[in-house]
Amino acid sequence: MSEGTLWQRLRGWLTPEQTGTAAAMPGGTRxxxxxxxxLDDPDIPASIRSELAADFGRVETMLDRLQRGELHVAVFGRVSAGKSALGNALLGREAFTVGVLHGTTTQAEQATLDEAIQDGLVLIDTPGINELDGDARERLAFEVAEVSDLVVFVADGDLTRDELDALKLLAATQRPVLLALNKSDRYSPDERASLIAHLRERTQGLVRAEDVVAVAARPSPQRMIELGADGREHVRDTSAPPEVAALRERLLGIAQREGKTIAALNAGLYASRLTDQVSTRIAESRRQLATKVIRQYCLAKGVAVALNPIPVADLLAAAGLDAAMVLQLSRVYGLPLTRAESGRLVAVISAQLIALMSAIWGVHLVASALKGVSAGLSVVITAAAQGALAWYATVLIGRAAERYLVAGKSWGELGAKRAVAEIVASLDRDSILREAREEILKRLKR
Structure with missing residues (x-):
């Protein structure tokens, strides 16, 4: 399921017909x-929790945010577009470091917006998207976006290709995005209106038209001419107040209308991705363990078949080993089978294998019979080959049983025949037989 589809499903689940923070609370609670x-799921192995410790830590942070009712706003933009200055202007204090020459934000910083403490609005300043050490800082920026609820993208003119690409990536995360045209005091009113209209056209489908706003975080000083006591004119530069009212109103409006709903939606998206990661790690861990189990039984069965001098009896013993292997695999995948169920499953798989590969099993039976005819004298000649075939059969039975278990004890719509045929086609028989012969001969020589 795509993240966009998941966002829509979560929104339908979380947001009642009425809009607003109070209405969103039941969904937020769920x-x-x-x-x-x-966080408390006992079925997640400790090893996987350790591997994904940072991600579980983020989920804990998100849970705290939901309980505190915070809305986290990430401020993005190109180096020196004025991100930090805009954050300070919105806060009304110097919370973020502002540089003059190059980008100075090397790690994410955050501060609660003073005027919106009751709404829990939190600003997060991020590194510039084109810092010198770009890849690492861009990764950091997008990681912050992943755990933020809303994005303010800061530009100081028409968008460059890099800025537009970054904006598309941010919009794809399904967070609401606002575009702030900073340093707008450099333009005349007509130029400003024209540039805003142009930006709205370029970002159509990425940013709502009403969310493209003009700001001036640090307006250029205004030059004043004063008449001194000596009767001479004196030039004095005075600082102009920030022009961020339109953006502040948009942020506060979003926070008040659907802040908790957005926070809950984004927490759900992140938790869904983490759940997918956990499932993938568990599946991989089980697959690795299953591979070890299958190999152990391949070795045991291959050597047992190679050493057994009694005609056909080695095949009967091999069937018992296959049933034991399937029993152990069922425990690996958390779907334990009884001994009877395990035996029936081996019988089903073996029947399909015999139908597909009757010639190979015919050779197997002939090699077994030769042992009796020659009173064991031909064992040295036939043992490795017969043991290798037994090894190969165990690989096929193990992989087929694994597929059956992964699918929840089901062969799927196409049935066992198709599933077993696909397993046979997917494996390199010659390389498996070669490896098996080498391993068996090593042990026979001992």
Missing amino acids: MADSLRHL
Whole structure:
């Protein structure tokens, strides 16, 4: 499922017919319960929790944010577009470092917006998207976006290709995006209106038209001419107040209308991605363990078949080993089978293998019979080959059983025949037989 589709499904689940923070609270409570369940899930192995410790830490942070009712706003933009200055202007204090020559934000910083403490609005300043050490800082920036609820993208003119590409990536995260045209005091009123209209056209489908606003975080000083006591004119530069009222109103309006709903939606998206990661890690861990189990039984069965001098009896013993292997695989995948179920599953898979590969099993039976005819004298000649075939059969049975278990004890719509045929086609028989012969001969020589 795409993130956009998931966003829409979550929005339908979380947002009642009425809009607003109060109406969003039931959905927020359910999302908080869902996050707690993910954090406390006893079925997640400790090793995977350790590998994904940072991600679980983020979920805990998101849960705290939901409980505190915070809305986190990430401020993005090109180096020196005025991100930090804009954050300070919105806050009404110097919370973020502002540089003159090059970007100075090397790691994300955050501060609560003073005028919106009751709404829990939190600004996050991020590194410039084209800093010298671009890849690392861009990654940091997008990681911040991933755990933020809303994005303010800061530009100081028409968008460059890099800026537009970054804006598309941010919009794809499904966070609401506002575009702030900073340093707008450099333009005349007509030029400003024309540039805003142009930006709205270029970002159509990415940013709502009403969310493209003009700001001036640090307006250029205004030059004043004063008449001194000596009767002479004196020039004095005076600082102009920031022009961020339109952006502040937009942010506060969003926070008041649907702040908690947005926070819950983004928490749900992040938790969904983490759940997918956990599922993938668990599946990979099980696959690795299953591979070890299958190899152990391949070796045991291959050597047992190679050493057994009694005609056909080695095949009967091999069937018992296959059933034991399937039993162990069922425990690896958390779907334990009884001994009877395990035996029936081996019988089903073996029947399909015999139908597909009757010639190979015929050779297997002939090699077994030769042992009796020659009173064991031909074992040295036939043992490695017969053991290799037994090894190969165990690989096929193990992989087929694994597929059946992964699908929740099901062969799917196409049935066992198709599933087993696909397993046979997917494996390199010659390389498996070669490896098997080498391993068996090593042990026979001992």
